Amino acid sequence: MSGVLVVMEQRDGNWNRMSFEALTAGQQLAAKLGVECSAIVMGDGVGSLAVEVSSKKLAKIIAIEHTLLKAYTSDAYVAALDQAVKQAAPAYVIFPHTYQVRDFAPALATRFRSVLISDVIAMHDGPVFVRQLLQGKLNADYRHTAAGPCFVSIQAGTFRGDAVEAGTAAVETFAPTLDAAQIRNKPGELFRESAQTVDLSAAPVIVSVGRGIGEQENIPLVEELAKALGAELAASRPICDNGWLPMERQVGSSGQTVSPKLYLAVGISGAIQHLVGMKGSKTVIAINKDENAPIFEVADYGVVGDLFVIVPALTKAVLAARG
Structure with missing residues (x-):
């Protein structure tokens, strides 16, 4: 196992801005480890998004395509990523810490007999991942020692999305084996935070x-x-x-x-x-x-x-x- 794999998030063809923050984190982690960084975008008809990311410094960008991925469900995402991660065999899988990731990533990590190191605010040599406890009063260091990939989500604002390094990446398409019978949950109303007068x-x-x-x-x-x-x-x-x-x-x-x-x-x-x-x-x-x-x-x-x-x-x- 080697390399870093960043799972980017999109909805209806639009990127979640935190995806590029996670991509910056992935590139920096790969540079620390002296390995390659790749990325994943998933959905139905995400080829143009994959091409957009191909202008970044990555070994490759993998477009996971399936009709059952058009609308987000945790069952479909876990099943598709389970197959993609096993094929790519990365040492580290990086996510943006979004509401969607919080929903499915712990279940994905469990399939690999691992846990999600969530809401990471810093990465040090080792690598050591830092998260906060008690509403930010304490910092805790985490190091992955188990076999299999390490799953990490990055807190918003920890890395700058505009700091992603440019380059040229190959685009690959991955078609997961999914069946409608696997999807136990159905898309519901999107989670919304309480109404705010300002973002x-x-x-x-x-x-x-x-x-x-x-x-x-x-x-x-x-x-x-x-x-x-x-x-x-x-x-x-x-x-x-x-x-x-x-x-x-x-x-x-x-x-x-x-x-x-x-x-x-x-x-x-x-x-x-x-x-x-x-x-x-x-x-x-x-x-x-x-x-x-x-x-x-x-x-x-x-x-x-x-x-x-x-x-x-x-x-x-x-x-x-x-x-």
């Missing part, structure tokens, strides 16, 4: 406020900066727990995971629970009066000072620049 995961610019703001009455100070930048307003957990902003605006392990082009953290200390939710940001700017705040360890640019002086001045400068 922070799609925001290119986010201004996020933390407990350094002091009082709820001071929130408009940061709102004005967000409006000037054309950004979405977000917050750390203490702000939402206090009811100063809606829970749907929380970023972190128990909130939304974001990966904007710019993340401006105002009065946020940088607890690990918060960092998990925003570490995929391309550029991070932090404003905090404590020069030893953990947020500065991940920030690309840091401003040490009083946010009540800096934020209004920054808002004024942004508005002046925009004319």
